Amino acid sequence: MMQREDKDKIRRNRVEFTNDLEVDGVFLDHLHAVGMLNDAMLENITCCKTRREKASKILDIIPRRGPDAFGHLYDALVESDQGFLADLLRPENENKRKREDAIRVQSARSRQRYGRQISQPSDEQQNPVLQPAGSYDMVDEPKNWDDVMNTLGDIQVQSVQDDNIRRLAFENLGHVYSNLTSPRGRAVIINNQSFRGTKLTDRFGSHLDVIKLDRLFRELNYEVVIHADLKAQEIVFKLQEESNNPMHRTSSSFILTILSHGRKGEVFGTDGDPVEIDKVQKIFSECESLLDKPKLFFIQACQGKGTDLGKIAGAGDTTEIEEKLKQFNLQPDSETADATGLDKTPSMSDILTATATVPDMVSWRNTEAGTWFISALVYSISKNAHRDELQQILTKVNNYVAKAETTKGKWKQISQVTHTLRKSFYFFPRMS
Numbered sequence: 001m002m003q004r005e006d007k008d009k010i011r012r013n014r015v016e017f018t019n020d021l022e023v024d025g026v027f028l029d030h031l032h033a034v035g036m037l038n039d040a041m042l043e044n045i046t047c048c049k050t051r052r053e054k055a056s057k058i059l060d061i062i063p064r065r066g067p068d069a070f071g072h073l074y075d076a077l078v079e080s081d082q083g084f085l086a087d088l089l090r091p092e093n094e095n096k097r098k099r100e101d102a103i104r105v106q107s108a109r110s111r112q113r114y115g116r117q118i119s120q121p122s123d124e125q126q127n128p129v130l131q132p133a134g135s136y137d138m139v140d141e142p143k144n145w146d147d148v149m150n151t152l153g154d155i156q157v158q159s160v161q162d163d164n165i166r167r168l169a170f171e172n173l174g175h176v177y178s179n180l181t182s183p184r185g186r187a188v189i190i191n192n193q194s195f196r197g198t199k200l201t202d203r204f205g206s207h208l209d210v211i212k213l214d215r216l217f218r219e220l221n222y223e224v225v226i227h228a229d230l231k232a233q234e235i236v237f238k239l240q241e242e243s244n245n246p247m248h249r250t251s252s253s254f255i256l257t258i259l260s261h262g263r264k265g266e267v268f269g270t271d272g273d274p275v276e277i278d279k280v281q282k283i284f285s286e287c288e289s290l291l292d293k294p295k296l297f298f299i300q301a302c303q304g305k306g307t308d309l310g311k312i313a314g315a316g317d318t319t320e321i322e323e324k325l326k327q328f329n330l331q332p333d334s335e336t337a338d339a340t341g342l343d344k345t346p347s348m349s350d351i352l353t354a355t356a357t358v359p360d361m362v363s364w365r366n367t368e369a370g371t372w373f374i375s376a377l378v379y380s381i382s383k384n385a386h387r388d389e390l391q392q393i394l395t396k397v398n399n400y401v402a403k404a405e406t407t408k409g410k411w412k413q414i415s416q417v418t419h420t421l422r423k424s425f426y427f428f429p430r431m432s
Contacts, residue, residue: 002063006070006089013088014059020085021055027080031058036065036072099214099226155212155378157219158386159430165387169428177294177423178252182432185251185293187222188242189213192260194229198272200261209259209300209374216378220385220427222255223247232269239283248289253425255296256280259374262301277353285348294425296390297353300374352419354394356401376400385427391417 010017021027028045031037037045041061048054062069070089077086078097087094160166168176193206210226217224227238239256248254258280260267266274277299284295356373380396394417 002065002067002069007063009089010059010063010070010073013085016088017059017085018052018055020082021051021058022080022082023051023054023058025080027076027082030076030079031062031072034072034075036062036069036076099224100211155215155219155382157216157382157427157429160386160428162387165426165428166431168424168426169431175423177421177425179294179426179428180432181250181252182221183223183251184221184427185223185253185255186225186242186245186247187213187217187220187255188225188227188239188257189217190227190230190235190238190256190258190260192229192258192268192270195261195268195270195272198270200268200272203259203261205371206259209371212374212378213257216382217255219382220429229270231271232273232275235267235269235275236279236283239280243283243287243290246289248287248293251293253294253296254284254290255298256284257298257300257374259300259371262299267299267301281348281351281353285351290350293350294421294423295351296425297351298374298377299353299355300371301356349420349422352390352417352421352425354397354417372401373397381427385429388426390425390427391419391421 023045028037028042032042045054045057045061048057062073065072074086074089077083077089083094083097086097160169169180189210191206191210193203195202214224214226225242230238235258258267260269262268263274265278266276267280268274277297281295281297284290354377356371376397377394380393380400384393384396398417
């Protein structure tokens with residue numbers, strides 16, 4: 001039987017559900033598909049003359065359908081875009097639900113705008129077996145690329161168990177950043193997916209990266225802020241506004257992730273105008289509240305138009321590449337023009353920047369699973385944050401990305417890490 005407290009929630013909100021519940025369509029289909037309604041129950045409900053009668057009938061049936069019925073009712077409400085009713089059942093999930101709804105809506109609108117359909121992965125995206133190299137700890141190493149890419153439902157960070165790591169967190173040794181505030185700091189995600197009105201294509205699949213990152217950063221005890229589809233000047237404005245956030249005074253660290261198209265030294269706003277990565281970093285290097293605190297930048301964007309075929313070849317002809325890409329479900333995050341990147345300012349300390357690829361090269365995005373780089377980043381941090389220092393983790397990210405390749409074209413990619421960190425950085429998950 002359903003738990004008493006769950007029954008009470010349904011009872012207390014019965015008036016709202018009777019007045020507002022939209023029964024037909026996705027809602028009923030979901031409950032029927034998961035076995036909460038059998039064929040006889042479904043027919044009994046659909047025979048009711050009015051929507052209110054149908055809603056009332058469902059509210060009578062569901063509490064008698066076992067301990068899992070409450071959760072299935074909640075899921076059916078979410079799936080049928082009736083989140084306002086779902087929030088009555090689980091108000092503690094409201095913020096998370098709204099974020100994920102916004103991500104799904106953004107992706108759906110972007111696909112609808114261009115009449116694009118996401119196809120099943122082609123042979124080009126068949127995943128090779130990963131062969132991690134090096135002498136680092138092999139615990140939790142992925143058996144194949146599927147383990148890295150398909151992390152959406154399995155993002156859990158372990159607590160620190162090693163006494164040596166715990167000692168680093170509490171002893172002021174001078175060579176490890178303090179990172180124990182709750183929350184640790186703010187993690188800002190800028191997801192530019194729709195590029196309507198420009199020569200840039202929509203970045204289908206990018207919303208999956210956002211969901212992965214959102215779950216990861218919250219597991220690591222960061223306050224997550226998500227911005228979607230910002231023009232170039234909006235990116236600068238939002239980041240300047242972020243740099244003035246008073247929370248930075250009491251936080252331990254800061255994370256910024258940008259998902260967009262790009263070229264060497266730049267990322268693009270949704271209007272097709274570039275923003276220099278150096279300019280982004282400078283905004284936060286000049287933030288007094290983040291002085292002497294680690295500032296992490298993860299950039300998922302191409303850094304040029306070249307493609308990597310590994311040892312056998314370098315960049316190919318752009319026209320030929322674009323023709324081949326039409327056959328596959330892979331898309332580069334690049335722009336067709338060349339650009340000259342700016343040298344990083346040496347005086348900017350306590351900054352780490354991890355980019356999806358090296359200068360002049362494209363990065364790859366699977367429209368069904370997200371980007372290679374972000375998938376490897378989320379996998380590596382979630383599996384190793386409890387025991388490894390950040391640069392060790394990012395070495396594994398480089399290795400995973402380097403081992404991936406498209407099957408037919410044999411195109412490769414390698415991520416890159418640069419930093420001016422002065423100490424070792426640990427996430428210290430679940431420690432305070």
